[in-house]
Amino acid sequence: MARIGVFICHCGENISATVDCAKVAEAAAKFPGVVHSIDYKYMCSDPGQTLVGNAIKEHNLTGVVVSACSPRMHEPTFRRACAEAGLNPYQCEMANLREHCSWVHERNEKTDDKAIDLVRMLVEKVKRNNALQPIKVPVTKTALVIGGGVAGIQAALDIANAGHKVIMVEREPSIGGHMSQLSETFPTLDCSQCILTPRMVEVAQNPNIKLYTYAEIESVEGFVGNFIVKIRKKAKSIDESKCNGCGLCTTKCPNKKNPNEFELGMAKRPAIYVPFPQAVPNIPVIDKTQCTYYKTGKCKICEKVCQANAIQFDQQDEIIEVPVGAIAICTGFDIKKTDFFPEYGYGKHKDIIDGLQFERLASASGPTAGEIRRPSDGQVPKKIVFVACAGSRDPAKGIEYCSKICCMYTAKHAILYKHKVHDGTAYIFYMDIRAAGKNYDEFTRRAIEEDDAKYIRGRVSKIYERDGKLIVVGADTLMGAQTVEIEADMVVLATAGVANQGAEKLAQILHVSYDQHKFFSEAHPKLKPVETNTAGIYLAGACQSPKDIPESVAAASGVAGKISCLFSNSELTREPLIAVVDRLAPPQYSSCTGCFMCQSVCPYNAIEREEIKDRNGNLVKQLAFINPGLCQGCGTCVAVCKSKSIDIEGYTNSQMYSEVDALLNF
Amino acid sequence: MEEIKKIAKQLLSENKVQMVIGFEKGTANKVRPAFFTKPDDVEKLIYNEACIHNLALYLKKDICHHVSNVAIVANPNVVRSIIQLASENQVKEEKVTIIGISFEGKSIGILDFKAAEEFAKTQPKGLKPEDRAFIEKVQAMPMEERFNYWVETFSTCVKCYACRASCPMCYCGKCNVETNNPQWIPVASHKYGNLEWHIMRAMHLAGRCINCGECTRACPVDIPLNMLSYMLTDFVMDEFHAEAGLSATYAPALSSYTNIDKENFIK
Numbered sequence: 001m002a003r004i005g006v007f008i009c010h011c012g013e014n015i016s017a018t019v020d021c022a023k024v025a026e027a028a029a030k031f032p033g034v035v036h037s038i039d040y041k042y043m044c045s046d047p048g049q050t051l052v053g054n055a056i057k058e059h060n061l062t063g064v065v066v067s068a069c070s071p072r073m074h075e076p077t078f079r080r081a082c083a084e085a086g087l088n089p090y091q092c093e094m095a096n097l098r099e100h101c102s103w104v105h106e107r108n109e110k111t112d113d114k115a116i117d118l119v120r121m122l123v124e125k126v127k128r129n130n131a132l133q134p135i136k137v138p139v140t141k142t143a144l145v146i147g148g149g150v151a152g153i154q155a156a157l158d159i160a161n162a163g164h165k166v167i168m169v170e171r172e173p174s175i176g177g178h179m180s181q182l183s184e185t186f187p188t189l190d191c192s193q194c195i196l197t198p199r200m201v202e203v204a205q206n207p208n209i210k211l212y213t214y215a216e217i218e219s220v221e222g223f224v225g226n227f228i229v230k231i232r233k234k235a236k237s238i239d240e241s242k243c244n245g246c247g248l249c250t251t252k253c254p255n256k257k258n259p260n261e262f263e264l265g266m267a268k269r270p271a272i273y274v275p276f277p278q279a280v281p282n283i284p285v286i287d288k289t290q291c292t293y294y295k296t297g298k299c300k301i302c303e304k305v306c307q308a309n310a311i312q313f314d315q316q317d318e319i320i321e322v323p324v325g326a327i328a329i330c331t332g333f334d335i336k337k338t339d340f341f342p343e344y345g346y347g348k349h350k351d352i353i354d355g356l357q358f359e360r361l362a363s364a365s366g367p368t369a370g371e372i373r374r375p376s377d378g379q380v381p382k383k384i385v386f387v388a389c390a391g392s393r394d395p396a397k398g399i400e401y402c403s404k405i406c407c408m409y410t411a412k413h414a415i416l417y418k419h420k421v422h423d424g425t426a427y428i429f430y431m432d433i434r435a436a437g438k439n440y441d442e443f444t445r446r447a448i449e450e451d452d453a454k455y456i457r458g459r460v461s462k463i464y465e466r467d468g469k470l471i472v473v474g475a476d477t478l479m480g481a482q483t484v485e486i487e488a489d490m491v492v493l494a495t496a497g498v499a500n501q502g503a504e505k506l507a508q509i510l511h512v513s514y515d516q517h518k519f520f521s522e523a524h525p526k527l528k529p530v531e532t533n534t535a536g537i538y539l540a541g542a543c544q545s546p547k548d549i550p551e552s553v554a555a556a557s558g559v560a561g562k563i564s565c566l567f568s569n570s571e572l573t574r575e576p577l578i579a580v581v582d583r584l585a586p587p588q589y590s591s592c593t594g595c596f597m598c599q600s601v602c603p604y605n606a607i608e609r610e611e612i613k614d615r616n617g618n619l620v621k622q623l624a625f626i627n628p629g630l631c632q633g634c635g636t637c638v639a640v641c642k643s644k645s646i647d648i649e650g651y652t653n654s655q656m657y658s659e660v661d662a663l664l665n666f
Numbered sequence: 667m668e669e670i671k672k673i674a675k676q677l678l679s680e681n682k683v684q685m686v687i688g689f690e691k692g693t694a695n696k697v698r699p700a701f702f703t704k705p706d707d708v709e710k711l712i713y714n715e716a717c718i719h720n721l722a723l724y725l726k727k728d729i730c731h732h733v734s735n736v737a738i739v740a741n742p743n744v745v746r747s748i749i750q751l752a753s754e755n756q757v758k759e760e761k762v763t764i765i766g767i768s769f770e771g772k773s774i775g776i777l778d779f780k781a782a783e784e785f786a787k788t789q790p791k792g793l794k795p796e797d798r799a800f801i802e803k804v805q806a807m808p809m810e811e812r813f814n815y816w817v818e819t820f821s822t823c824v825k826c827y828a829c830r831a832s833c834p835m836c837y838c839g840k841c842n843v844e845t846n847n848p849q850w851i852p853v854a855s856h857k858y859g860n861l862e863w864h865i866m867r868a869m870h871l872a873g874r875c876i877n878c879g880e881c882t883r884a885c886p887v888d889i890p891l892n893m894l895s896y897m898l899t900d901f902v903m904d905e906f907h908a909e910a911g912l913s914a915t916y917a918p919a920l921s922s923y924t925n926i927d928k929e930n931f932i933k
Binding site: 593594596597598600601622640642653654657661 | 754839917
């Protein structure tokens with residue numbers, strides 16, 4: 001027989017000001033199976049928990065209903081209290097009298113009745129609760145870091161320095177990401193490469209880090225602590241063990257007229273190339289779509305000049321399978337290109353460039369060796385217009401969010417421009433200056449006050465060409481929306497930051513959620529900012545939303561902390577609130593018919609096929625089997641199972657039904 | 667018909683199958699399903715316009731349980747049923763031999779699953795013009811009237827479960843209606859209990875029904891159950907561009923997700 005204890009909490013006055021707690025306790029005492037029912041001012045306090053514990057011992061309770069607040073905060077508290085008193089913690093349920101009742105209703109009799117109903121439902125449920133045991137799973141203490149930008153580098157170094165193995169996978173031939181393309185960084189104007197490249201080298205040299213460049217994630221299976229990842233290592237056509245990075249092949253390659261991706265098309269590179277001089281690893285790759293040998297079958301000059309015999313034209317993509325315990329997604333972002341803007345000429349004007357291209361122009365290692373020269377004719381622009389919020393904060397363009405970094409880098413661009421072109425004038429069209437951050441506002445003030453950037457509050461409606469000049473037509477909303485026309489030599493669009501190409505595909509491989517802009521979603525915007533909804537998979541950097549360098553680095557260290565915490569355990573404990581397939585006596589074995597419709601709906605790949613065999617090894621029946629390590633207890637399989645063969649432990653069909661029944665048939 | 671007999675006899679005598687499911691003459695002018703295990707018995711096999719029952723049903727019944735290989739005389743409805751059952755992991759190609767036959771009774775010969783899929787695609791579905799008219803009439807009703815129409819129609823149901831027993835897609839070992847902890851569907855035959863049963867059955871068949879019409883033929887009180895299935899088939903086609911019974915690797919529309927699925931229900 002069930003012996004249920006009911007504990008009504010006043011929550012100070014949060015509940016008792018609206019609900020007559022004594023009356024609810026009195027009513028609950030009369031429910032069938034309830035042997036003890038009391039109310040108390042703070043049930044979560046130490047004396048309150050003692051009340052629960054003592055009652056369990058005194059009345060030999062088989063189930064506990066704490067009628068208090070949302071289980072989100074205090075369910076673990078009361079479960080622990082029950083466990084300490086010798087009751088299985090999963091025999092404890094919470095009725096939410098605060099959020100579901102007292103906070104949303106007036107004080108009257110109906111509110112009391114609702115409170116009584118809520119308690120009755122949970123009493124009926126807890127009678128059907130099973131004693132459950134937490135699930136323990138082992139942990140592979142190796143982390144996978146996807147993406148070798150500044151976030152990935154920081155995460156990898158922090159995890160490696162905590163003593164764990166790290167596998168880093170980078171899509172491009174070198175790590176470094178967007179940060180390696182930047183000239184200087186705000187608000188300190190220190191050289192981006194000077195602070196980044198030592199970190200890149202550290203990654204390459206750290207014995208705990210295994211680096212795969214020119215590689216992508218092929219598939220991910222498994223669950224927290226026990227992922228199996230397949231990495232596709234694309235053929236570089238170079239034997240990395242032999243190449244000594246002398247660079248002779250890249251200088252001798254006759255096919256040198258290919259657009260340089262690192263310089264955003266503003267320079268050329270050979271078909272065999274190292275993306276930039278400081279690349280890590282300093283090993284070239286052959287672009288098969290451009291290489292003369294791959295196109296015509298003749299050339300092989302690189303092979304002839306290579307003294308290390310490292311060129312391997314017949315190299316194939318390699319699939320590497322690795323077990324990892326946690327995954328950090330640090331895949332970064334991209335920016336809209338100038339062709340996204342019909343009003344600014346669809347990218348057909350060579351002298352309208354994006355912010356990243358300006359970074360390369362301003363960079364000492366860039367195509368102009370750090371001189372600001374416009375792409376069309378190489379002239380130094382004397383009038384330059386920066387357009388902030390190009391695409392961002394524009395619902396009409398489908399990008400309603402703020403790209404966050406543009407205000408700051410546009411100010412930086414204006415400063416850099418002034419430092420390099422002393423007699424030039426920089427105009428900045430902006431909507432608002434968003435400079436929240438340490439020394440950020442001071443930085444924009446510096447651009448305005450010391451470096452004479454002309455800030456114009458308003459948007460640019462169109463840009464067109466007239467007599468070799470770009471006519472920028474905008475409005476100055478601080479001057480009564482007066483039309484402003486500027487004859488500029490060059491225009492820089494601070495285009496919107498967007499999710500990286502392939503983000504959606506990666507999210508689907510990893511089974512993590514993403515938003516409508518294809519940015520990865522965090523598990524909770526405030527309290528779980530670096531976790532995803534999939535246990536063991538974390539997020540850092542601009543793959544989550546546009547972020548600047550300090551934020552990306554902070555998030556990456558946060559991820560490293562989370563992963564180190566995870567790896568500090570030799571095994572993981574999970575809530576046993578997972579789906580299970582029923583079992584019946586032979587010859588049925590289970591009411592499961594083996595249609596596996598549950599398999600196709602499971603978002604966590606948790607459902608496997610289990611074979612029931614007789615003693616001769618003949619297949620008798622195929623059943624669904626739910627991997628307890630993978631199942632997150634979402635219940636989607638329960639909904640599609642026609643034969644109702646699947647139950648979520650702790651939320652079984654019979655428990656749910658009895659709750660509804662308690663409400664309807666009273 | 668002679669050709670079918672020949673194939674069946676050969677399959678049995680060469681011991682490629684242990685049983686052939688077909689039809690034989692029943693009492694009066696009726697036909698009945700027959701299970702031939704000996705080559706000589708096959709003489710009794712018949713096929714005529716009265717042989718309309720969906721024999722695929724028996725693949726999931728006890729009679730086939732301990733038979734390792736079964737051949738089945740399969741008109742297009744049966745073929746579609748077998749393909750759908752295969753997609754739901756209920757029959758295995760190596761265990762079922764399909765002896766294809768058109769609705770007119772013309773033998774197609776033995777079909778492997780690939781050929782069966784091709785055959786199924788070319789065959790007409792059993793929707794008659796009067797059925798189409800009926801569906802249009804019901805769908806034209808306002809929501810409340812339509813609901814009341816079905817409540818009234820189902821009110822005559824006696825819960826004999828003949829619809830379930832005749833349906834090849836109703837293969838669950840333990841039907842929900844027999845689950846009593848909790849009791850999802852009331853056992854007694856009353857207005858809303860009947861409605862619950864039929865809503866559940868319709869939902870379970872949505873995107874899976876191959877529209878053979880057996881449920882309606884089996885119904886002793888003439889409830890047009892297959893019309894409900896037809897409507898759902900149309901709906902699944904419109905919403906998901908999916909149709910049951912055409913591919914053995916079909917992922918049922920209601921339990922699968924593709925990137926091109928409409929998400930217009932998310933408001």
